[in-house]
Amino acid sequence: MTANEPLIRADSVSRHFSLPQGEVLRAVDQVSLDIAAREILGLVGESGSGKTTFGKTLIGLLDKTAGEVWFKGEKLPARYTPKDFARFATRSQMIFQDPYSSLNPRMTVGEIIAEGPRLHDKASRAELKDLVADWLTRVGLHPDHASRYPHEFSGGQRQRIGIARALILEPEFVVCDEPISALDVSVQAQVVNLLGDLKASLGLTLLFIAHDLSMVRYVSDRMGVMYLGTLVELGNADDVFFEPKHPYTELLISANPEPDPKRERLRAHTTITGEIPSATGLGNACPFAGRCPKVMDVCRAERPSLRSVENRLVACHLFE
């Protein structure tokens, strides 16, 4: 791995699902991006834009329909075998959105956190106990909590358990799938700061998926915007947030309410119309053509490709 090589490189990654009647749902369609080591890349977009599917294909939880993913210069298999999982699971992990359904209610917290290192023979029984206690402390819980069950914990505490479970294997890359959406505001800040501290102390690289734009801007170095399975904009998080270029990004950010009544009163509400359509039968049109306020004829005939515009990448005919 050379100095400039990204930790993760996704090259035209697609994940399609076959539906009855021969239709194809293009959940992720030719997404290419790099994630540098120790970077936090934020990914935003409405539900159904393919953020989670993309995150899962990156770490092999879903097979790729097409395209390649490179991890530190090594090409990952299109479809993981159990052997591949044994090899890669210790290097890439995932933190899930729902801290209620992602923890097995019949396992103790200690068993949940210890499962990874136990399965991968990372530690002996005795070491495991200390390791779990250590991780419980690191995520702000108490070592005594190991013998309790998930239902005894609040949402924020459960999310800490999920973080400990993912990080105990000391992965290099972690996909955080909406890790704070289910939490209260005050607890969101606790979890985000915890992730930030752990990222710094462990040298982690994160893909941070969320739909809270302000939080993604706060957390991320760079921000990517997805719409109907395609990446429509990618750049420095502040640039994308404060000077969005793609019409979809513009609308997303204009819909994001700010905790500031004076600014809210002044704000021009350009409400986005319609809802995200199904990712089937898109043909060659720009996926956003149907809802775009700046749509042109070319948008319905030809899909724009991601190209470099000033300091970022944008997929829109307006910038050609």
Next chain:
Amino acid sequence: MTRPLLEVEDLAVEFDTHGGTVKAVRGVSFALHEGQTLAVVGESGCGKSVCVQSLVGLVPMPPGRITSGSARLDGEQILGRETVGGMRVRGQLIGMIFQDPMTSLNPTMRIGDQIAEPLHMHQGMRRRDARMRAIELLELSQVGEAEKRSRQYPFEFSGGMLQRVMIACALACEPRILIADEPTTALDVTIQAQILSLMRDLQRERKMSLILITHDLGVVAQMADEVVVMYAGKVVETGSADDIFYASGHPYTQGLKSAMPQNQDRRAQQLEPIAGSPPDLFDPPTGCGYFERCPRAMQVCEAHQPPDFDLGKVQHRCACWLHDARATHDS
């Protein structure tokens, strides 16, 4: 100021559970003025939903129990009553929409029939007319192809569309007050913006008053005239949106704000979480409920409940000992 449309005073609600009695709402007072939007803010479990549900008789009793308080709509007591002056409190006087529209609608009934039912049952409208009115209400809530949609079932709608249906249902009997309990929490920001703007428009057209329960301060900033901040079953601060956002007097309100990212400029800001978690309401603290988490707690706070202090401006009140003349201001 004119007399408020709705005046809630010293409302307290308890629940009997296997683990004991939960004191969910512990003496809440607030006022809602005609045509205004009142936002009720606070973390999960602070009693905001129970508080408004008790107004419209949605707190199951038992196990729930209203132990004290009054709620007057135009001077008439509504608490614990199903009808007032021949009008049903829930539906005709106060309409309500919830966070999860999917579980609030009957999955086996056509949308149009669900909206028409109360019109037929409670307002004595003929079935045919009620169905026509349902279509009008769907149009009002900006559901496209209203006639066709009225014959469909809830599963055929997206979350945002269902929330529009809920609004149509709630508006069917033209209530004076609409209570919206986390109406956009489950929705994408884009759809949230659509629903909020729909609620604003309908409110303006109908001079309806709105009680908006939310934990999203962005939504509060966009919608609210007045704000009630709740913590551990009590109101800790009330005031206009500007008072709450720019001159808040309670450490909890201030804590909520600094736990959220602000997007003033590109400067990096450090989020400051509120440490710890809310107190156990089986055995609520004798003093201030926020004492254990409060960065500015004083000795008096542990044992003595702070009274409401007037913060100089009209209707800006705050329950915190820091505003007592005897408090030392060393920070």
